Amino acid sequence: MPKKYAALGLLLFFTIYGVRAQESLSKDVDYAYLDKLITICKTNYPKFKMYQARIDATATGINKAKLSYFDIFNFSYLYSPKSFSGPVSPSFPFTYQLGFFINIGTILQKPAQVKQAKSELAVAEYDKQSFDLNIEAEVKKRYFTLIQKKALYRIRSNASLDIESMLENVKKRFEMGQETLEKYNQVLVMQTDHAQNLLNTESEVLIAKASLEELLGQKLEDIK
Numbered sequence: 571m572p573k574k575y576a577a578l579g580l581l582l583f584f585t586i587y588g589v590r591a592q593e594s595l596s597k598d599v600d601y602a603y604l605d606k607l608i609t610i611c612k613t614n615y616p617k618f619k620m621y622q623a624r625i626d627a628t629a630t631g632i633n634k635a636k637l638s639y640f641d642i643f644n645f646s647y648l649y650s651p652k653s654f655s656g657p658v659s660p661s662f663p664f665t666y667q668l669g670f671f672i673n674i675g676t677i678l679q680k681p682a683q684v685k686q687a688k689s690e691l692a693v694a695e696y697d698k699q700s701f702d703l704n705i706e707a708e709v710k711k712r713y714f715t716l717i718q719k720k721a722l723y724r725i726r727s728n729a730s731l732d733i734e735s736m737l738e739n740v741k742k743r744f745e746m747g748q749e750t751l752e753k754y755n756q757v758l759v760m761q762t763d764h765a766q767n768l769l770n771t772e773s774e775v776l777i778a779k780a781s782l783e784e785l786l787g788q789k790l791e792d793i794k
Contacts, residue, residue, distance in 0.1 A: 598717045606793065607786060608709050614787030615705065621698035628691040632684065709785055716778040723771045730764055737761050 612618050740757045743749035783789055 595718060595721050598721055599714070604710065604713055607713060607782070608706050610788070610793065611705060611709050611785045612702070615785055617701065618698075618705070621694070621701055625691065625694045625698060628687065628694045632687040632691060705785070709782070712778065712782040712785065716775070716782055719771065719775040719778045723768070723775050726764070726768045726771055730768060733757075733761050733764050 737757050740749055740754050744751065744754040779790060786793070
């Protein structure tokens with residue numbers, strides 16, 4: 571019976587802390603800070619610059635396609651010197667022949683080329699809008715993950731104090747002959763497992779932080 575009660579007490583102990591984690595998680599979220607992280611990500615993340623550069627390039631393509639309308643006109647001239655004989659030179663010893671041509675085939679192609687350039691710009695803008703939504707969601711996901719890992723680490727850190735106190739109490743009782751070796755070993759194992767879990771959680775916090783900083787392009791410590 572004592573073992574069952576001990577197990578039930580431990581289950582109740584960690585259940586209470588688990589509920590506290592759920593209750594406190596939303597309180598740790600700073601949405602104004604999160605919006606700032608998203609803005610920083612859009613400023614620093616290389617893919618944002620890539621998508622914007624693609625939009626700029628396609629916009630330039632539209633202007634280029636419009637200016638190419640002048641390519642349908644073609645001017646030419648022919649220089650022709652005059653031959654003469656006699657003592658008097660003519661007033662104009664040469665002539666020019668001017669030519670003006672319009673390429674009908676090019677006229678028919680230009681509207682389609684401009685339309686294609688506009689379509690490419692629209693596609694580039696849609697791609698950037700889609701990426702904007704995806705990267706915002708990813709920043710939020712990694713931020714919430716970091717908050718979760720920090721809350722879990724805080725809870726396990728607080729719980730470690732209780733486990734240390736429990737171990738110290740059991741150890742004293744064991745040394746006084748008031749507690750069994752089996753019980754003492756159980757608490758030792760529990761303390762060791764909890765210490766390992768605490769280290770794992772600390773590692774998860776660091777990994778979550780690095781994952782978020784990857785999108786931001788700078789350390790969280792540098793963001794106020």
